[in-house]
Amino acid sequence: MSVLRVTHLVKRFGGLVATDDVSLTVEAGEIHALIGPNGAGKSTLINQLCGELAPDGGRVELGGRDVTRASVPARVALGLGRTFQVTSLLEEATCRENIAMAVQARAGLNFRIWDRIAGRQGIWDQADATLAGTGLVARVDVRAQDLSHGERKQLELLVALARKPRVLLLDEPMAGLGHVESAQMIAQLRDIPLPMLLVEHDMAAVFALATRISVLVYGRIIASGSVEDIRENPEVRAAYLGAEDALC
Amino acid sequence: MILIVEQLLNGLQYGVMLFLLAAGLTLIFGIMGVINLAHGSLFMVGAYAGTYVAGVTGSFWLGLPAALLAAGMTGFVVEAVVIRRLYARDHLDQVLATFALILIANQGIVLVFGRQPVFTPLPEIFSGSVEVLPGLPYPIYRLFIIAVGLLVAVGLYLLINRTRVGMLVRAGATNRDMVRALGVDIRGLYTLVFGLGALLAGLAGYMIGPISSVQVGMGEQILLATFVVVVVGGVGSIKGAFVAGIGLGVVDTLLRAFLPGVLRGVMPPSDADAIGLGVASMGIYLLMALVLLVRPRGLFAAGA
Numbered sequence: 001m002s003v004l005r006v007t008h009l010v011k012r013f014g015g016l017v018a019t020d021d022v023s024l025t026v027e028a029g030e031i032h033a034l035i036g037p038n039g040a041g042k043s044t045l046i047n048q049l050c051g052e053l054a055p056d057g058g059r060v061e062l063g064g065r066d067v068t069r070a071s072v073p074a075r076v077a078l079g080l081g082r083t084f085q086v087t088s089l090l091e092e093a094t095c096r097e098n099i100a101m102a103v104q105a106r107a108g109l110n111f112r113i114w115d116r117i118a119g120r121q122g123i124w125d126q127a128d129a130t131l132a133g134t135g136l137v138a139r140v141d142v143r144a145q146d147l148s149h150g151e152r153k154q155l156e157l158l159v160a161l162a163r164k165p166r167v168l169l170l171d172e173p174m175a176g177l178g179h180v181e182s183a184q185m186i187a188q189l190r191d192i193p194l195p196m197l198l199v200e201h202d203m204a205a206v207f208a209l210a211t212r213i214s215v216l217v218y219g220r221i222i223a224s225g226s227v228e229d230i231r232e233n234p235e236v237r238a239a240y241l242g243a244e245d246a247l248c
Numbered sequence: 249m250i251l252i253v254e255q256l257l258n259g260l261q262y263g264v265m266l267f268l269l270a271a272g273l274t275l276i277f278g279i280m281g282v283i284n285l286a287h288g289s290l291f292m293v294g295a296y297a298g299t300y301v302a303g304v305t306g307s308f309w310l311g312l313p314a315a316l317l318a319a320g321m322t323g324f325v326v327e328a329v330v331i332r333r334l335y336a337r338d339h340l341d342q343v344l345a346t347f348a349l350i351l352i353a354n355q356g357i358v359l360v361f362g363r364q365p366v367f368t369p370l371p372e373i374f375s376g377s378v379e380v381l382p383g384l385p386y387p388i389y390r391l392f393i394i395a396v397g398l399l400v401a402v403g404l405y406l407l408i409n410r411t412r413v414g415m416l417v418r419a420g421a422t423n424r425d426m427v428r429a430l431g432v433d434i435r436g437l438y439t440l441v442f443g444l445g446a447l448l449a450g451l452a453g454y455m456i457g458p459i460s461s462v463q464v465g466m467g468e469q470i471l472l473a474t475f476v477v478v479v480v481g482g483v484g485s486i487k488g489a490f491v492a493g494i495g496l497g498v499v500d501t502l503l504r505a506f507l508p509g510v511l512r513g514v515m516p517p518s519d520a521d522a523i524g525l526g527v528a529s530m531g532i533y534l535l536m537a538l539v540l541l542v543r544p545r546g547l548f549a550a551g552a
Contacts, residue, residue, distance in 0.1 A: 050429070076431025088426040090419055101419050104412055105430035163430050 001064050002027055003167045003195045004049070004080075009058035011044055011219075018044040019055065020219035026167055026195045033198045033206045036216035042199050043085070045216065046171055049197070050082055051075045063166065081165025081194075085172045087152045089144040095155055096140045099127040102162035130162045135184065150181035154188065167195050174202040207231075250384045255505045256498060257380070261390045263497020264397025268452035269470060270477040270489040271404060272445020278421040278484020280438050282331055283339050285346040287449055287474065288467025289353035290326075294319035294450025295462045296357055299368045308371040311454060319450020320443055327442040332435070354464050365461035368454075393455050400448065401490050408486055417441060421484035473500070476532050480539050482546030491547060496532045503528035 002025040011019035018041045026032045036042055047053040049060060051072040060068045062078045070078075090098050103126045131137055136155060139147065144155060153173060160168060173189065174182050186208050189196070200206050206213065207227055214224040215236050223229070223236045230236055273287045298315025302308050330349065334342045374392060377385035408414040420427045420437055428434050453466070460466070477496055481488025508524030515523070539547065 071433070072428050073431045073433040076429065082429050084425065084429070088423055088429070090422045090426065092422065093419075101415065101427075102430050104415060105427070105432045107412075159426070159430070 002061070003063060004197065005059075005061040005064075006049065007059045007061075009045070009048060009060065010056050011041075011048060011053065012056050018219050019048065022058070022216070022219070022221055024197075024214055024221060024224065026197050028195055029193075030211040031189070031196045031198055031209050033200060033210035033213045034216055035200065035203075035206055035213060040216045041219040042216055043171070044219075046082075046169060046199060049169060050080065076163065076165075079166030080169065081160040081163055081167070082169040083153075083156050083160050083171060083173060085175060087149075087156050089152060089156055089159070091145040092143055094141050094143055095131065095136050095147070096124070096127050098144055098155060098159050099130050099162045100124060102159045103127055103130075106163055127162070130158055134158060134188075149176055150178070150184065153177060153181075153185060157185075157188065161192065165194065167197070168192070170196055170198045170200070172200055173198070174200055174205045177202075250381060251505075252502075253381055254384055254386065255502055257386055257390065257394070258505075259498030259501030260494060261393050261397075261497075262501055263494035264394050265452050265456055265470065265493075266474055266477045266497050267397055267490050267493030268400060268448045269474040270481065270493050271400075271486055272441075272448045273474055274478045274481060274484055274486065274489045275417065275421065275441045276445050277478060279417065279424065279441055280331075280335060281424070282334055283342045283346065284331065284445075285343060285471065286326065286349035286353065287445065288469075288471035289350050290319045290323055290446045290449040290467075291453035291470065292353065292357065292462075292464070292467040293322045293453070295453030295457050295466065296361055296366070298450070298454035299366050299457050299462045300361070302368050303366065306369060308369060308374070311368065312451075315450045315454035316447050319453065320447045323443050323446020323449075324439070326446075327439055331442060332438075335438070350468065353467075357464050363464060365463040366457075367461065368457040370458050374458075387459075389458060393459075396451075396455065400451070404486055413437075413440070473532060476536050478546075480536050480546055482543075482549035485546070485548040488546055488548035496535065499535060500528070500532050503531040507531075 004026040006025070007023045009019050009022045010017070020041075022045060024032065024034075034042060034045070044053065048055045051067070051070060051074070055068065058068070059066060062075060062080055065078060067075050067078060090101060093101070100123050103123050107123075128140070131140055134154070136151060136158065139151065144152060147155060153176075157170075157173065170189075173185055177185060182202065182205060186205055189198075189209055198206070198209060210227055212225065213227060213230040214221050215230065215233075216222075223233045225233070269287065269291060273284065276282055276284050276287070294315040297318030298311035300311075301314035302311030305311075326349065330345055334345055370389060374387075374389040377387050378391070380386045380391075406414075408417060416427065416432055416437055417440075420432075420434060420441075424434065427437075453462075456466075473496065477489060477492045480496065481490070481492030504525065507528045508521045511520035511524045514520075543549075
């Protein structure tokens with residue numbers, strides 16, 4: 001059973017078909033990369049998967065359950081985790097507090113919300129456990145706004161993981177990263193034993209990580225297949241990859 | 249000296265009022281992204297409901313829960329019926345819709361209570377004064393308002409900084425998208441925050457009743473100053489609302505009390521009074537402009 005299954009998804013904005021009969025799946029153990037030129041409708045698609053935007057047609061399933069009309073929190077409760085194109089953190093909070101927020105969100109808005117946080121050692125212990133062994137372990141008490149861009153991307157990923165998702169939607173995790181930081185991010189993503197849908201412009205990262213690639217152009221998936229299939233697909237080259245050197 | 253202390257206390261009392269209103273407004277604005285012009289109407293509803301019940305029962309203390317209940321319930325209904333539809337809209341729609349709420353609230357109050365201002369009976373223990381300094385008697389009731397305001401500030405501080413729900417509220421004020429993406433049902437949080445803001449507004453409205461009249465339009469008078477407090481303090485920051493509320497309350501009161509007198513030293517009395525009062529009533533706006541020049545996001549803006 002697919003962790004995430006999208007079937008015949010359609011989204012129109014007036015006359016523009018931003019998502020045109022898109023079907024794709026994310027299977028257990030795979031990293032499914034979604035590539036496409038700017039304006040191809042990647043963000044629109046992501047927003048429909050997360051529940052920010054309601055599709056006009058089609059179906060989204062999470063772990064076999066229909067979530068096409070479900071709210072954002074309902075999807076998160078079913079195991080959907082995401083990161084944003086523009087890094088999204090609590091800027092004035094420390095790394096540890098950012099993680100603690102995610103741990104606590106997992107506990108939900110239940111009847112114990114009036115509890116004192118300080119008394120709930122478990123939250124902090126879990127935050128520390130999430131940070132242990134990562135590149136941020138020496139930076140736990142640094143505020144998010146004082147981290148480097150690469151560290152911020154890393155923290156955002158850890159925040160998403162602290163929520164204990166079953167599938168991750170990553171919206172351009174390499175955006176703005178330098179060579180070294182990209183390599184670190186690739187290594188970090190590779191170590192995460194979760195199925196992922198990876199939206200990314202950095203072809204080196206896509207080819208290094210993806211087990212499967214789909215190409216979105218003008219709202220349609222024009223090709224889907226293994227890394228080799230996509231590299232050699234003439235239609236993809238014409239529509240998207242263009243020049244030969246984009247592949248390396 | 250005694251006069252200055254007295255005016256400082258008056259400023260503190262006005263500042264506490266501004267804080268009670270601004271605390272709710274800043275959270276609603278900061279967390280929900282809604283400009284709620286009708287916040288002053290909740291203040292008025294609390295004042296009328298509390299004053300009415302106090303008048304009928306003859307008990308100041310029974311008016312208090314009535315004010316809180318009426319403002320809280322009104323806030324709850326308004327959030328569910330109107331505000332909830334405005335979250336995704338732009339600020340112009342929010343301003344139009346909540347401005348309509350002001351008109352509806354004002355006319356509704358006129359229909360029920362008429363245009364005459366109403367007064368709250370004060371219980372015996374509040375009617376006198378105490379000597380806060382030798383030679384300076386100060387009304388007990390105003391001291392009571394200051395004390396309640398400071399207590400609420402401490403309570404809010406503990407709620408926001410020490411509890412799990414407070415952590416969510418702070419996170420929501422800083423980064424709504426992230427909190428949503430972590431699966432927090434932000435609508436529940438919104439209702440909670442709006443209800444809390446309405447309660448505080450109702451409390452402020454009821455408490456101000458005995459020292460200024462309870463009348464239609466009372467909310468709009470104080471709303472403008474409240475927005476200035478929110479902007480100066482930084483949208484979404486309770487601490488900012490507290491510091492800016494007290495600060496602006498004191499500055500406004502002192503300017504009104506002393507500026508004409510100071511100007512009399514350098515110009516004819518009639519001009520001094522006119523210019524002094526004119527400048528004094530501009531004071532908090534000038535201060536806001538100055539603060540925004542130095543800190544464009546306010547003193548303690550939540551988020552970056």
